[in-house]
Amino acid sequence: MPIERLCNGLGHRFQRRELLMEALTHPSASAGRGAEPSGYERLEFLGDRVLGLVIAQMLIAAYPREKEGALARRHAALVRREALARVADSIGLPEALVLARGEEEAGGRHNPALLADACEAVIGALFADAGFETAAEFIRRHWQPLMAEALTPPKDAKTSLQEWAQARGLPLPAYETVAIEGRAHEPTFRIAVRLEGMEAAEGTGPSKRVAEQAAAAAMLRRLPQ
Numbered sequence: 001m002p003i004e005r006l007c008n009g010l011g012h013r014f015q016r017r018e019l020l021m022e023a024l025t026h027p028s029a030s031a032g033r034g035a036e037p038s039g040y041e042r043l044e045f046l047g048d049r050v051l052g053l054v055i056a057q058m059l060i061a062a063y064p065r066e067k068e069g070a071l072a073r074r075h076a077a078l079v080r081r082e083a084l085a086r087v088a089d090s091i092g093l094p095e096a097l098v099l100a101r102g103e104e105e106a107g108g109r110h111n112p113a114l115l116a117d118a119c120e121a122v123i124g125a126l127f128a129d130a131g132f133e134t135a136a137e138f139i140r141r142h143w144q145p146l147m148a149e150a151l152t153p154p155k156d157a158k159t160s161l162q163e164w165a166q167a168r169g170l171p172l173p174a175y176e177t178v179a180i181e182g183r184a185h186e187p188t189f190r191i192a193v194r195l196e197g198m199e200a201a202e203g204t205g206p207s208k209r210v211a212e213q214a215a216a217a218a219m220l221r222r223l224p225q
Helices: 002-010 017-024 041-062 068-079 081-090 101-105 112-130 132-149 157-167 208-222
Strands: 174-183 186-194 201-205
Touching: 002 017, 002 112, 017 041, 017 112, 041 068, 041 112, 041 132, 068 081, 068 132, 081 112, 081 132, 112 132, 157 208, 174 208, 186 208, 201 208
Parallel strands: none
Antiparallel strands: 174 186, 186 201
8 A cells, every 4th residue: 555655665653643644635635624734734844944954964974074065065956856756756655645636637646846845744744753863764764875876066057157157257147037837836937047148048947946947057058168
């Protein structure tokens, strides 16, 4: 069963099983069930903080000589949506999600943003059910392989584009929101980046940050190296 596979992936049997079910329930599936907050958003908020702290601890221990800037780039890569969605897939979380029909039909089980949010909620549920060390042990087990993939601190597209411009004495790239599309709770941002002497490039994403990175990456592909 999906819940059993998930519990095996988590390495934990919940004393308060309702916490796990809350972490797996998309807000759309709990709409209209009462005035009390429901769905995974509160546990997601908690899990995000626990994940950030544990990843910071792991990085400080693994890279004792690295400066704050390099550690910050590693941290951002490890807590980003893509990393969380990979872990969610590896533990069988998609099959265990509780979704409203509309979200199911829209492909919610394979939506990286939704999977990332639910994964953070599950971390929050582990913390609420069994404490910090249980949540931390899960994070260390599943994020250590991700951490080992990057031997050097990652450099994001915005940073690379800024460095390219600075090296040539150009003004810094300018970002502009072109449009915000989609549903209110799951918007898609379209961002344009402008660089002196170049035609604007655009990128899209579920947040301004992701869309800006996509726009910067699109611009970098055009530039002479």
